[in-house]
Amino acid sequence: MYYKNLNIDINYEKCFLEETRKIIAGSQPQKRKGLLNTLVHRIYLEKSIEFIQQHGRRTFPCFSGFFSFFLNPQGEIFPCVSMDKCLGNIREKPFREIWNNKKSIEARQNIKRLRCIHCWVECEAFKDIKLNNTYLIKEILKEILWRKRF
Numbered sequence: 001m002y003y004k005n006l007n008i009d010i011n012y013e014k015c016f017l018e019e020t021r022k023i024i025a026g027s028q029p030q031k032r033k034g035l036l037n038t039l040v041h042r043i044y045l046e047k048s049i050e051f052i053q054q055h056g057r058r059t060f061p062c063f064s065g066f067f068s069f070f071l072n073p074q075g076e077i078f079p080c081v082s083m084d085k086c087l088g089n090i091r092e093k094p095f096r097e098i099w100n101n102k103k104s105i106e107a108r109q110n111i112k113r114l115r116c117i118h119c120w121v122e123c124e125a126f127k128d129i130k131l132n133n134t135y136l137i138k139e140i141l142k143e144i145l146w147r148k149r150f
């Protein structure tokens with residue numbers, strides 16, 4: 001699973017941050033299908049810098065365990081791809097039962113308070129950006145105003 005589950009400490013040194021900044025600044029804006037996906041990708045990159053500045057801590061709410069889950073090939077359900085916390089197995093119990101059990105409720109409470117290992121993996125972060133309406137509306141407005149200027 002995720003590297004933090006292996007207790008590998010990541011050293012978020014200044015040079016790492018500068019290097020990432022350079023890579024992001026030098027990368028061509030990736031054209032995604034539709035304006036929304038292109039914006040989400042841009043926000044994802046911008047927030048990557050913030051994630052590194054915060055030494056691998058998220059400042060952005062996560063909706064894993066509320067709107068998504070991770071299902072492994074063995075049938076085990078996890079709140080997300082990064083957390084090594086099995087909520088149950090769909091080969092043993094119906095999904096609805098697992099989704100509403102004590103472990104799942106606790107996992108959601110912890111995620112809501114950002115009490116998790118924290119990550120900024122694309123497949124999880126994209127969903128969180130898309131579900132964060134306030135942030136998205138702000139970015140869409142910025143994009144419209146920017147386009148009007150040029």
Ligand code: SF4
Pocket residue numbers: 058062063064079080081082083111116117118119120121124
């Ligand atoms: S921030 Fe990452 S580790 Fe924490 S719940 Fe969300 S997806 Fe999982």
